Amino acid sequence: MELSKNYIPASAEDKWYQYWMDKQYFRSVPDGRPPFTIVIPPPNVTGVLHMGHTLNETVQDILVRHARMSGFNACWVPGSDHASIATESKVVNMLKEEKGIEKSQLTREEFLKYAYEWKDKYGGIIYHQIRKLGCSVDWDRVSFTMDDHYYKAVIKVFIDLYQKGLIYRGARMINWDPKAKTALSDEEVEYKELNGKLYHCKYAIVNAAGEATGEFITIATQRPETIMGDTAICVNPEDERYAHLKDHYAIVPLVNRKVPIIFDSYVDKEFGTGALKVTPAHDINDYNLGLKHNLPVVDTLNDDGTLSAAAEVFVGEDRFRARKKVVAALAEQGLLVKEEEYATRLGYSQRNPDTVVEPRISTQWFVKMADMAQPALNAVVNGDVKIHPGDRFLATYKYWMENVKDWCISRQLWWGQQIPAWYDESGQFVVAETHEEALQLYASQFGLEATQLKQDEDCLDTWFSSWLWPMEVFNGISQPDNPDIQYYYPTSVLVTGQDIIFFWVARMIMAGLEYKQEKPFSDVYFTGMVRDKLGRKMSKQLGNSPDLLELIDRYGADAVRFGIMISSPAGNDLLFDDASCEQGRNFNNKMWNALKLVTMWTPEENTGAPVPDFAVEWFENRLNEVHAEVERLFRDFRLSEALKSIYSLIWDDFCSWYLEWIKPGFEQPIDAGVYRKTIGFFERLVQLLHPFMPFVTEELYHLLRERQAGDDLVIRQFTSPSAVNSSILAEGALAKEVISSIRDVRNKNQVKPKDTVAVHIETASEAAFRRIEAIISKQVNANAVSYTKEAVPGAITLVVQKDKFYIVTDIQVDPAAQKAELEKELVYQKGFLLSVEKKLANERFVQNAKPEVVENERRKKEDCAAKIKAIEETLRSL
Secondary structure, three states, rough: OOOOOOHHHHHHHHHHHHHHHHHOOOOOOOOOOOEEEEEEEOEEEOOOOHHHHHHHHHHHHHHHHHHHHHOEEEEEEEEEEEEEEHHHHHHHHHHHHHHHOOHHHHHHHHHHHHHHHHHHHHHHHHHHHHHHHHOOOOHHHOOEEEOOHHHHHHHHHHHHHHOOEEEEEEEEEEEEOOOOOOEEOOHEEEEEEEEEEEEEEEEHHHHHOEEEEEEEEEEEOOOOHHEEEEEEEEEEEOOOHHHHHHEEEEEEOOEEEEEEEOOOOOOOOOOOOOOEEEOOOHHHHHHHHHHHHOOOOOOOOOOOEOOOHHHHHOOOOOOHHHHHHHHHHHHHHOOOOEEEEEEEEEEEEEOOOOOOOEEEEEEEEEEOOOHHHHHHHHHOOOOOOOEOHHHHHHHHHHHHOOOOOEEEEOOOOOOOOEEEEEEEOOOOOOEEEOOOHHHHHHHHHHHOOOOOEEEOOOOOOHHHHHOOHHHHOOOOOOOOOOHHHHOOOOOOEEEHHHHHHHHHHHHHHHHHHOOOOOOOEEEEEEEEEEOOOOOEEOOOOOOOOOOHHHHHHHHHHHHHHHHOOOOOHHHHHHEHHHHHHHHHHHHHHHHHHHHHHHHHHOEOOOOOOOHHHHHHHHHHHHHHHHHHHHHHHOOOOHHHHHHHHHHHHHHHHHHHEEEHHHHOOOOOEEEEHHHHHHHHHHHHHHHHHHHOHHHHHHHHHHHHHOOOOOOOOOHOOOOOOOOOOOOOOOHHHHHHHHHHHHHHHHHOOOOOOOOOEEEEEEEEOOOHHHHHHHHHHHHEEEEEEEOOOOOOOOOEEEEEEEEEEEOOOOOOOOHHHHHHHHHHHHHHHHHHHHHHHHHHHOOHHHHHHHHHHHHHHHHHHHHHHHHHHHHHHHHOOO
């Protein structure tokens, strides 16, 4: 079979993915093997996968494929999240722009029909991308957070937590998204540091009888549009400036409302004017002051962020336009003292990043978190659930769990699980799964008969469904004792982004411990944030996030996977550049060319070639060394480092060294035993690489030789690497260093590759070179390799480690140039020795570093000192 010039990804990828699917290699059912389970962090059905998803899905596939090839029953569950706020917003916009329909014109059922159409369209796009990336998910297990069984599970959990007293309904200060017109949890607010303005305003003072005193009190506010909601002015009781205002009142500008001047130590008398406007409806701290001092609440904002009738002025104006008008009116009335620049921190809606969140008092549903948080905190602190990298994220997790707040779970949306609360006309309610159950419960609870109860219009927070994900994808809530949940739960690893450690990771641990009395996973691997080469977070707004399918079309799926993993240390942000995909494409072609080279050779028994014996032995040890290292790196979730090790092994050790060492002469056969070993090495190499780059490796595996049915790389089991002979590895490393050094001096002295040379080695250990003489001779085109006890006149001189080499050639050698090169090398080596000595002189380094690291530095010092001595001796002999 004639192979193409370069590897062609498109022809291999669809072929192999369909082949794996036809063979049902990704399908998992419980059996006698140990399970390895991963549930995909469900992407939102609002669009397409971005580069963060690409990294996440690639990491999961690497872990799953490696487990599948290591004797585990690998089960990777795909799925998607209904994403209440984001999807409803998309559907509302689509209806308005494409069909001219407002949400208010539709019934709930009609709206949900359009939402499901959206889900089917974009869910299909996401799953297509997952396939194109090569993800080995079990497509028989696709889950969606609004599936019937899932919906019922969420409702079941809500009712259970309500009955346990862990869910309650009440009026609280919450975060409000005026664009989505819904409540948010605290974690759905993202804060930005901004430059704002502080407005200093005067409030007239009146006495208890309502008579003007002629005095004014000045307050400073960032939000003058809320002045109309003020219900008090607060000062510190120890502030002598305001002590005389006891039992006095202030007149709220623009609306002329008389409000009390109250005294509370909450106010910092050193900050600003020492006087604080109290607006209980629009600030959490003001709200708490209002409760303490029994202040009324005046809500001056509508749910869309416009001023309400309670504001009395500028009614219906957008809050930010109203701000400008309020400031202008204050100035006109002589009540604006000054404006000043002010550094502030403003909360934005995570789902609508351009929308400033409003604190607002609202009746919502909440989950009591403190009792559920403690077991989830213990699980991580005790190491039952391990976080990777723990040094970066363990402290963050602990801080949040130790300071957890009650979770607002109701959303003023239709797309989601509808809250199972049923109300009578007076607002009394019961919590039940169905209307029929609600009627029965209502009768028993209130002693009244009712024919009709109205269900709560709100739906539940998306995260209230996704915190059940590791359980309910296996029907663990809806059918608690089914065989799948018993076998696959707890799952093995959760791979996710660091930005949802509180939204999702912590809550899944809580839910798992609550409903299965078992952690939901053993390990959590946090990927970093994907940034562009300028360090900016990739986002649709910046337009700097590449299209995944376009990248795959250009470079191939394997190259994209390589590109994102090679620059992806665990937990750290990564700078993604298309050039890394190009590096992956070049790697594909390097292996492809190696395949073409090897398959061109003609094997013949017992050729008697002297070189290959050592080459085979060295590479086998090198392969075992890297294999063992890769297994250690997998255990530590250091996948980027594992890929780099495999990449170097294939590109450098196999292609650049080993194949050159064993390559037969022109039109000469290769020893059949060496050929068989080489094919075996190639198979092991593509097996090691397969989890990272599945398509090209399966293609290479099948092209290396004929395969029997079922002999496919995707399920080929790893064997344990054999013990390593460090002496052979050292000999191989010495051979590479000597060959590189001799080639370098040949090049510097303009000795052509076709010109033969003689190599004389001055060494105290001739035995170290005996097994590699033939390799050195072949690789540097030497007609002889011999040993000497003294310098060879007229030869090119170089030092490798502590040995001296004399290269004899027909070309006249310039002693001055040689001396200059050696002196340059001597300066470098002395500088290097000094840096190592400084490190070893540092007591903190010697005490705190691992013993093997310290020993390695001492070895460097000894080797460097020996090389310096050899160079100095050589210089004296010139």
